[in-house]
Amino acid sequence: MLEGGCFCGAIRYEVSGTGYETCNCHCSMCRRASGAPFVAWFVVPKSEFKVVSGTFKELRSSEHGIRGFCADCGTPVTCELDTDPEVIDVTTCSLDDPEQLPSKTDVHTDTQLSWIRLSHVS
Ligand SMILES: [Zn+2]
Ligand SMILES: [Zn+2]
Numbered sequence: 001m002l003e004g005g006c007f008c009g010a011i012r013y014e015v016s017g018t019g020y021e022t023c024n025c026h027c028s029m030c031r032r033a034s035g036a037p038f039v040a041w042f043v044v045p046k047s048e049f050k051v052v053s054g055t056f057k058e059l060r061s062s063e064h065g066i067r068g069f070c071a072d073c074g075t076p077v078t079c080e081l082d083t084d085p086e087v088i089d090v091t092t093c094s095l096d097d098p099e100q101l102p103s104k105t106d107v108h109t110d111t112q113l114s115w116i117r118l119s120h121v122s
Contacts, residue, residue, distance in 0.1 A: 004095040006075035011054035013077070015044050015090070022092065024103045026112035029061055033069075034076050037113050040092035040103045041079070049088050 005012040020042040030039040056068030056078065068078035079089040092098050106118065 002095055002097075002100055004077075004090070006054070006070035006073050006077060006094060008070060008073035008075075010072050011056065011070045011075070011077060012052045013090070013094075014050045014052055015048055016050070017045065017048040020044055020101060022101050022103045022105070024106045024118065025108055026106060026110075026116070027108035028111050029065075030108075031111075031113075033059075033061060033067055034091075037116055038106075039076070040098070041089045042092050042101045043087050043089055045086060046088050049090065 002015040003012070004015075022040065022042045024038045024040050026038045031037060033039075054070065057071035059067045059069065061067045061079075064082040066080045067076060068080070069076045075094060076091055077094045078091070081089070092101050092103065095101065106112070
């Protein structure tokens with residue numbers, strides 16, 4: 001069981017499975033929505049993602065994506081894509097222990113910032 005939540009603690013969630021896909025996303029939307037150079041995500045079947053407290057403020061950030069964040073502290077926590085309705089993307093660094101799910105790949109590297117150096121990228 002992995003647990004996580006937002007910075008202020010209003011939102012708490014649990015994830016019950018293992019073996020999740022992980023990535024660092026370097027797209028410009030993740031960057032702007034987080035205020036960070038890239039965002040680490042893991043991908044969870046919706047049946048394994050449970051919100052145990054709080055509710056998300058939702059932002060339709062693109063034609064096919066909705067981002068969920070804490071309305072009180074602003075932490076980005078989820079992203080749901082209409083094109084992939086079975087799963088929910090969760091920010092790795094909203095986990096209590098992000099070391100549990102290191103990002104294995106990088107996506108949208110065409111828009112990766114030139115000053116980002118990642119040790120696992122060849
Ligand atoms: Zn919060
Ligand atoms: Zn992205």
